[in-house]
Amino acid sequence: MEQTLAIIKPDGVSAGYIGEIIKRIENEGFKIIAMKMEHLDDRKAEGFYYVHKQKPFFSSLLEYMTSGSIVIMVLQGQNMVEKWRKLMGTTNPDDADKGTIRGDMGTDIERNVVHGSDSKDNAVYEINYFFKGNEIF
Ligand code: IDP
Ligand code: MG
Numbered sequence: 001m002e003q004t005l006a007i008i009k010p011d012g013v014s015a016g017y018i019g020e021i022i023k024r025i026e027n028e029g030f031k032i033i034a035m036k037m038e039h040l041d042d043r044k045a046e047g048f049y050y051v052h053k054q055k056p057f058f059s060s061l062l063e064y065m066t067s068g069s070i071v072i073m074v075l076q077g078q079n080m081v082e083k084w085r086k087l088m089g090t091t092n093p094d095d096a097d098k099g100t101i102r103g104d105m106g107t108d109i110e111r112n113v114v115h116g117s118d119s120k121d122n123a124v125y126e127i128n129y130f131f132k133g134n135e136i137f
Contacts (some may be wrong), residue, residue: 002080005034005126007115010068015038017105017113018071024101025075028087032134034074034127040066048129057110064110072130081123083115 004090018099025032040048045065050057075084093106095114106112117123127136 001076001078002075002120002123003114003127004080004084004099004117004123005115005130006073006084008071008073009111009113009115010070011065011107011111011131012105012113014047014068015105015130020105021101021114025073028082028083030075030080030083031076032073033076036132036135037069037071037131038130039069042066048126060110074127074131074136081120085118088114088116 001136006025010019012018012021021033038044042062045062046053049058049061049065055061069124077083087101089106091098091102091112092109094108095104096103096106098104101114102112117126
């Protein structure tokens, strides 16, 4: 069993996609073992995306991620990191397959609806960034 961090980003929440995304997660048989809503401030968004600090899109990414509330979840299942990335689709929704969340609901390479950890190690960091042990069930 493996865990990963999933986020419904501000564009997904404001467009009313929370229910549809959760439905897709549960239809795949993935278990949601933690969930909360937050509105990130600059500091918290910066700490989360610190690996992208030197990227040209970093300040725009912070503005986007702090523009509205987000839904944060921990998912659990076999090969969970890879399986959630597959359900999300590629970073750029224009390249993402139909049937993936980004392919069906994404706007552009920035406003792409969802986040997913990209490795098991990063999943551990990201889960601990948002959840205390007693918030995971
Ligand atoms: P990922 O979310 O698929 O793992 P990353 O490369 O880790 O993609 O980038 C983190 C987030 O930064 C993306 O999901 C997207 O919101 C934003 N982003 C990535 N590349 C670009 C870009 O070239 N321009 C603007 N925003 C980008
Ligand atoms: Mg990433």
